[in-house]
Amino acid sequence: MKSFTADEIFRILETVADPEIPVLSILDLGIVRAVNLNGEIPEIVVTPTYSGCPATDAINTDIRLKMMEYGLPKIKITTRLSPAWTTDWMSQAGKKKLEDYGIAPPKPANREITCPRCKSPHVTCISHFGSTACKSLYQCLDCKEPFDYFKCH
Amino acid sequence: MNAHLDYVLHLADTTLVLAQRNSEWCGHGPILEQDIAITNISLDLLGQARNYYQHAASLINTANPNAQADEDSLAYLRDEREFKNPLLVELEKGDWAKTTLRQFLFSVFQDLQLKRLLHSTDTQIAAIAEKSLKETAYHIAWSSEWVIRLGDGTPESHSRMVTALNEVWEFTGGLFVPAPYELQLAGTIAADVSQLEKPWTETVSNVLEEATLSLPGKTFMQQSGKTGIHTEAMGYILAEMQSLKRSLPTATW
Numbered sequence: 001m002k003s004f005t006a007d008e009i010f011r012i013l014e015t016v017a018d019p020e021i022p023v024l025s026i027l028d029l030g031i032v033r034a035v036n037l038n039g040e041i042p043e044i045v046v047t048p049t050y051s052g053c054p055a056t057d058a059i060n061t062d063i064r065l066k067m068m069e070y071g072l073p074k075i076k077i078t079t080r081l082s083p084a085w086t087t088d089w090m091s092q093a094g095k096k097k098l099e100d101y102g103i104a105p106p107k108p109a110n111r112e113i114t115c116p117r118c119k120s121p122h123v124t125c126i127s128h129f130g131s132t133a134c135k136s137l138y139q140c141l142d143c144k145e146p147f148d149y150f151k152c153h
Numbered sequence: 154m155n156a157h158l159d160y161v162l163h164l165a166d167t168t169l170v171l172a173q174r175n176s177e178w179c180g181h182g183p184i185l186e187q188d189i190a191i192t193n194i195s196l197d198l199l200g201q202a203r204n205y206y207q208h209a210a211s212l213i214n215t216a217n218p219n220a221q222a223d224e225d226s227l228a229y230l231r232d233e234r235e236f237k238n239p240l241l242v243e244l245e246k247g248d249w250a251k252t253t254l255r256q257f258l259f260s261v262f263q264d265l266q267l268k269r270l271l272h273s274t275d276t277q278i279a280a281i282a283e284k285s286l287k288e289t290a291y292h293i294a295w296s297s298e299w300v301i302r303l304g305d306g307t308p309e310s311h312s313r314m315v316t317a318l319n320e321v322w323e324f325t326g327g328l329f330v331p332a333p334y335e336l337q338l339a340g341t342i343a344a345d346v347s348q349l350e351k352p353w354t355e356t357v358s359n360v361l362e363e364a365t366l367s368l369p370g371k372t373f374m375q376q377s378g379k380t381g382i383h384t385e386a387m388g389y390i391l392a393e394m395q396s397l398k399r400s401l402p403t404a405t406w
């Protein structure tokens with residue numbers, strides 16, 4: 001069996017998309033914490049975004065399928081809960097992709113949330129809980145469009 | 154069974170039963186956004202429960218390699234007397250006032266408990282607590298807004314909140330009475346819940362005051378759930394949750 005370097009494995013992981021926000025790869029999301037090649041088979045360490053995130057199982061399956069596709073059928077996926085995932089781990093490129101996709105990227109508490117369409121800062125929170133656990137529902141008061149905001153976590 | 158396993162199951166059962174209760178709103182919430190909110194909270198709690206059950210299963214399987222315990226067998230194949238959740242979480246969902254008030258009273262307690270569990274000597278419990286705390290902050294924000302909105306709302310919504318408070322209150326005291334397994338582990342693996350009543354009462358009375366509701370006076374407190382003695386509501390919720398797994402044991406999702 002062909003052996004892979006950690007870099008090569010990361011490049012494959014770059015092609016695994018978040019099933020709920022397909023413009024983001026799991027690397028953009030920041031949930032892949034390490035690739036270890038010290039054991040018998042490669043180990044990929046993943047930190048889930050939310051405890052109840054239904055995408056977690058799907059992501060693990062997608063990682064396995066993608067690795068198989070590239071000729072690496074035997075891998076170990078380890079779930080690591082601590083330190084807990086935070087939106088700070090999301091890449092800058094990922095935040096840009098989110099905004100282009102129409103989802104306002106996570107902002108620290110002291111920075112204002114802006115409308116991903118018209119960039120207006122005049123927005124209002126409709127509900128803290130949006131279409132998935134990681135998003136809140138907002139509305140732009142200028143262009144009037146509702147939009148998702150990726151919660152700071 | 155040892156105290157450590159009992160404690161992990163207690164944390165698991167508590168989050169699972171409340172997740173199941175809240176999920177009864179799925180498709181029945183007062184408006185779409187709130188239907189989504191309550192089911193998201195339910196999903197958070199279910200995820201926390203899965204983490205605890207997986208941990209409990211690994212404790213069982215490490216002690217006895219032939220045990221083959223897993224999260225599903227622990228959630229679906231244990232009987233009422235084996236469930237260690239406090240009574241508060243099993244009460245029927247009632248109306249929107251009762252659901253949001255119960256969530257608020259529980260989330261404030263859970264937040265205090267999890268903050269102490271960050272220092273649990275069981276590092277897996279500490280890791281689950283760290284993850285769950287971020288979620289609980291949203292649950293408190295959401296549920297306290299509803300308690301205030303309904304309590305300080307119309308005469309109808311206010312009276313619904315008063316009724317809910319009277320129904321639920323006697324089940325809050327049990328949260329702060331440690332079960333024998335908690336007492337044995339308090340300060341090491343477990344949080345000492347007897348210390349949480351004071352800060353809990355402070356936060357709760359501030360929100361109730363803003364909601365123009367008065368803190369109920371001293372009353373008899375029910376406190377048996379954590380030792381496996383439950384209200385009549387418990388059998389029904391387990392029947393609904395477990396019947397599929399029990400009648401079709403090999404079913405998969």
Ligand SMILES: [Zn+2]
Pocket residue numbers: 115116117118119120140141142143144145
């Ligand atoms: Zn706009």
